Amino acid sequence: MTDAMTRALETKLSLFDTRTRKVASISASNGSHLRIYSCGPTVYRDAHVGNLRTFLLSDLIIKVLKYTGVDARLVQNITDVGHMSEDLHEDKLLAESSARKMDPFEIAREFESRFHHDLQLLGVNPANIYPRASESIEMMQSLISQLIEKGHAYVGTDSSVYFDARSFESYGEISGNRLDALKPGHRYEYTDDGAKRFHADWALWKAAGERTEMIWDSPWGAGFPGWHIECSAMSLHYLDGAVDLHLGGIDLRFPHHENERAQSNAAAGYEVVSNWVHGEHLLFEGRKMSKSAGNVVLVSDIVARGLDPLALRLTFLENRYRSQIDLTWDALAAADSTIKRWRKKLKDWGASDATPEAQIVLSQLVELVLDDLGSADAIVELRRIERDEHLAPSFRAFIFRELDQIFSLDLDRAEESARLTSEQEGLLAARAEARAAKDFAQSDLLRDQLRALGVEVKDSASGQSYEIIL
Ligand SMILES: [Zn+2]
Structure with missing residues (x-):
């Protein structure tokens, strides 16, 4: 050597x-x-x-x-x-x-x-x-x-x-x-x-x-x-x-x-x-994911439900790598709304200010991640900082932006101009299920309904994806 x-x-x-x-x-x-x-x-x-x-x-x-x-x-x-x-x-x-x-x-x-x-x-x-x-x-x-x-x-x-x-x-x-x-x-x-x-x-x-x-x-x-x-x-x-x-x-x-x-x-x-x-292993809705159990979830399934794929990243960060996770669609939806809320808040908070106090808090959070990847502990702290109205917006902006270099949740992403309505989201999810159940008549019907609402659905071997057309 x-x-x-x-x-x-x-x-x-x-x-x-x-x-x-x-x-x-x-x-x-x-x-x-x-x-x-x-x-x-x-x-x-x-x-x-x-x-x-x-x-x-x-x-x-x-x-x-x-x-x-x-x-x-x-x-x-x-x-x-x-x-x-x-x-x-x-x-x-x-x-x-x-x-x-x-x-x-x-x-x-x-x-x-x-x-x-x-x-x-x-x-x-x-x-x-x-x-x-x-x-x-x-x-x-x-x-x-x-x-x-x-x-x-x-x-x-x-x-x-x-x-x-x-x-x-x-x-x-x-x-x-x-x-x-x-x-x-x-x-x-x-x-x-x-x-x-x-x-x-x-x-x-x-x-x-x-x-x-x-x-x-x-x-x-x-x-x-x-x-x-x-x-x-x-x-x-x-x-x-x-x-x-x-x-x-x-x-x-x-x-x-x-x-x-x-x-x-x-x-x-x-x-x-x-x-x-x-x-560690990941369970989905309480069961081990397997083709035979029919509960295999792909990134394309997350996208098809109108969720940000980074919601998956956040749910992983909220658990230590060596503990088992029981992932659910509810948890992914919750993570998706957390990310969207953080993006909006970061925009509202505006510019970052790296004050000495903020630097100290930041290094404590980074320490948590360095300690056997305690990202979950760091995120608990992030949520506390988010809620603490006594902290200056520029202080909070600094912490969130810096940690995002490690967590990669793309928090500085500009607000999406077009968002799916809950009706559109519901139809997309129903169509993904119809397709999974090979009910093609139903899935074609839902595709037409979505098109009428301004959402064009595309299918590929990895599942459905969509584009907002109106
Ligand atoms: Zn190997």
């Missing part, structure tokens, strides 16, 4: 590290900027608001760090090959490709661009680089070769390459799932891998077998990479061998992050990731 002689740069940020189970101070080991890796989307469908919660985590971290003068470099992968579904053991992209009779890479690019569009609507700054798995095959193959050379991986009789789990002693530190507790047959990893030496070994490279699409040549024959190896290869490559902060949803703790840690550490010979930080 080139950083051995470099003095780390201590930041003021602290976060809960899943591996050590402690709130830890975060530092940039290269002395200049924080190196962050965040597990990105598998682009075979739209990211729902639960996935987006994790993707917003890196944005809040980077913005609060930047506010304190610390730069960050963010790498986020785009998984477009190798992510198998748990039930059918099929590549998620190829399954979607045969269902839609479309080229798998065409599907991947479509959802990749929608992912970037969603992030933009949520005020998220782009990562420094979004490497695609399908374009990182050589990088993964070279890491796999290294692991074989070092005795941490082997070629099975089926020509797939497996990681030898027992060769990595501290397996299980992140999730607590130690090897001796993992039972054979437990569905934690590809269960049809018959050529493994040990039940907890996992595939780094899978032999093509019957598969003819999305396969590449390799020293071990034609095949495709396993899902876990891409994050090791990309983080080691693009972050120069050390990750200060590794982010992802809590469901990735095991096996994905456990396997990634084993691969990266085995290849590098040291602890590659300093802090593993996980975002």
Whole structure:
């Protein structure tokens, strides 16, 4: 590692590290900027608001760090090959490709661009680089070769390459799932891998077998990479061998992050990731969001209801990243009206005045965010400041504008000239529901009613959107 002689740069940020189970101070080991890796989307469908919660985590971290003068470099992968579904053991992209009779890479690019569009609507700054798995095959193959050379991986009789789990002693530190507790047959990893030496070994490279699409040549024959190896290869490559902060949803703790840690550490010979930080689950109306439960909510659904997508951002900020949220349409509507009220008030308050008193209050609020991302506590304070009529308008304007550099609620946005009436909003929501229920006669009727009221509705695969035409 080139950083051995470099003095780390201590930041003021602290976060809960899943591996050590402690709130830890975060530092940039290269002395200049924080190196962050965040597990990105598998682009075979739209990211729902639960996935987006994790993707917003890196944005809040980077913005609060930047506010304190610390730069960050963010790498986020785009998984477009190798992510198998748990039930059918099929590549998620190829399954979607045969269902839609479309080229798998065409599907991947479509959802990749929608992912970037969603992030933009949520005020998220782009990562420094979004490497695609399908374009990182050589990088993964070279890491796999290294692991074989070092005795941490082997070629099975089926020509797939497996990681030898027992060769990595501290397996299980992140999730607590130690090897001796993992039972054979437990569905934690590809269960049809018959050529493994040990039940907890996992595939780094899978032999093509019957598969003819999305396969590449390799020293071990034609095949495709396993899902876990891409994050090791990309983080080691693009972050120069050390990750200060590794982010992802809590469901990735095991096996994905456990396997990634084993691969990266085995290849590098040291602890590659300093802090593993996980975002908690999101429930919607009391239930886990899933396609089968029919309660998957997308950013486009929020827009279709006439709500500002940043309302989603505010509801996330009002909860700590590591506590579960039960999101509801009512909560989103309330957040939407809060944002609109704040925009109006900020306009009324006028110019900011950075008095010494205001600076002190501001730094206390920033401290709350730096303390394990206590944005929720900072927002409670913001609401108190909003209501306190004893405070000068310019004082309140200063606090709100400064914190908005971290929260990105676009509070200085000019008032929208045209707003939907409650009747229009109601019709839009009813139409979204009719469409979801595939009641097209009803949805066409509602479209005509909306047009008569000056709202033109457009449909796309991601849902309905609208434009005010009168
Ligand atoms: Zn990952």
